[in-house]
Amino acid sequence: METKNEKKVSIMKEQIIKTAVECMKKEGLKFSLDMLAEKMKISKKTIYKYFPCKEILAREIYQAYYDGLDKRSAELLASQHLSEEEKSKELLSVYFESVRMNRDDIFNKFNLNDLIRGYASQRQNGIWAAISPQLGKSLNAKETASLRVILDGAFEKMLQGKSGGEEVFSLLGRLI
Amino acid sequence: METKNEKKVSIMKEQIIKTAVECMKKEGLKFSLDMLAEKMKISKKTIYKYFPCKEILAREIYQAYYDGLDKRSAELLASQHLSEEEKSKELLSVYFESVRMNRDDIFNKFNLNDLIRGYASQRQNGIWAAISPQLGKSLNAKETASLRVILDGAFEKMLQGKSGGEEVFSLLGRLI
Numbered sequence: 433m434e435t436k437n438e439k440k441v442s443i444m445k446e447q448i449i450k451t452a453v454e455c456m457k458k459e460g461l462k463f464s465l466d467m468l469a470e471k472m473k474i475s476k477k478t479i480y481k482y483f484p485c486k487e488i489l490a491r492e493i494y495q496a497y498y499d500g501l502d503k504r505s506a507e508l509l510a511s512q513h514l515s516e517e518e519k520s521k522e523l524l525s526v527y528f529e530s531v532r533m534n535r536d537d538i539f540n541k542f543n544l545n546d547l548i549r550g551y552a553s554q555r556q557n558g559i560w561a562a563i564s565p566q567l568g569k570s571l572n573a574k575e576t577a578s579l580r581v582i583l584d585g586a587f588e589k590m591l592q593g594k595s596g597g598e599e600v601f602s603l604l605g606r607l608i
Numbered sequence: 609m610e611t612k613n614e615k616k617v618s619i620m621k622e623q624i625i626k627t628a629v630e631c632m633k634k635e636g637l638k639f640s641l642d643m644l645a646e647k648m649k650i651s652k653k654t655i656y657k658y659f660p661c662k663e664i665l666a667r668e669i670y671q672a673y674y675d676g677l678d679k680r681s682a683e684l685l686a687s688q689h690l691s692e693e694e695k696s697k698e699l700l701s702v703y704f705e706s707v708r709m710n711r712d713d714i715f716n717k718f719n720l721n722d723l724i725r726g727y728a729s730q731r732q733n734g735i736w737a738a739i740s741p742q743l744g745k746s747l748n749a750k751e752t753a754s755l756r757v758i759l760d761g762a763f764e765k766m767l768q769g770k771s772g773g774e775e776v777f778s779l780l781g782r783l784i
Contacts, residue, residue: 574775578775578779579779582765582780584765585763585765585766586758588761590757599751603783604758607779
């Protein structure tokens with residue numbers, strides 16, 4: 433059983449990760465530990481107390497981020513209220529969010545090591561495995577693999593800030 | 609009027625560039641000056657005689673490469689024999705080839721400077737301006753801009769060797 437102190441530590445860790453994920457989503461490459469500390473009204477030193485090195489913090493952020501996407505895609509896939517088209521459209525957005533955190537831009541900016549890169553790829557593959565049967569409903573296996581190449585490429589371009597979003601999404605929607 | 613010697617020099621330069629473009633197309637990132645010299649059965653020193661620095665050689669290679677693509681796209685657009693669909697399909701390939709030489713992978717591998725990068729972008733924009741009215745025939749202006757984001761992204765992914773080609777092309781064909 434958790435002691436009272438252990439409980440306090442795990443709540444604090446959870447809050448740091450939750451805030452970090454929100455911050456990361458909102459700020460992207462502008463995210464920093466200073467920003468996170470300020471948002472939580474604690475010092476960076478306190479963050480380091482809970483997460484002794486950047487890799488551990490990054491790994492937990494990635495885990496929480498992708499757990500959230502897994503949950504969202506499972507909900508969408510199980511939904512009784514959405515049409516097939518709406519489901520696919522929402523799942524496209526989930527996949528977009530999974531590409532967001534699995535990019536050289538991010539890894540390089542925050543100097544993340546190969547373990548994190550590998551972990552992010554693995555989680556993204558997991559999301560694709562879960563959602564591709566829905567997205568590829570009207571496609572054969574090779575076409576579904578091609579769809580992923582197209583989505584990966586287009587989403588990376590969008591995330592590099594080279595273009596507006598909605599129009600690209602709706603054009604991509606014609607593929608599924 | 610060109611003297612006999614000037615004529616000889618310009619023929620030699622042209623042959624070097626032509627061979628370099630072929631080599632580049634075939635070998636991509638494996639291209640090297642050693643390879644070019646060997647193929648032409650001349651020494652690297654001879655190449656340097658005609659092209660005193662790498663930037664000059666690179667610029668001429670890029671110019672010849674994109675001139676070739678401009679010519680090909682003009683021919684396709686003017687063709688009386690191809691159906692609209694065939695034209696668009698062929699133009700997709702031309703655009704793919706224009707992305708091939710305008711990528712960080714290439715610029716970094718050969719240590720090419722910003723002038724070359726800017727030149728390649730400008731030529732690629734020129735190709736897009738020429739072919740997008742055909743590719744975007746069934747699209748509005750925003751959709752056509754989105755199409756470019758998708759093609760840029762998908763073609764870069766393909767060129768990173770992360771996937772087979774034909775299937776992706778045919779799926780992209782559904783967008784136009």
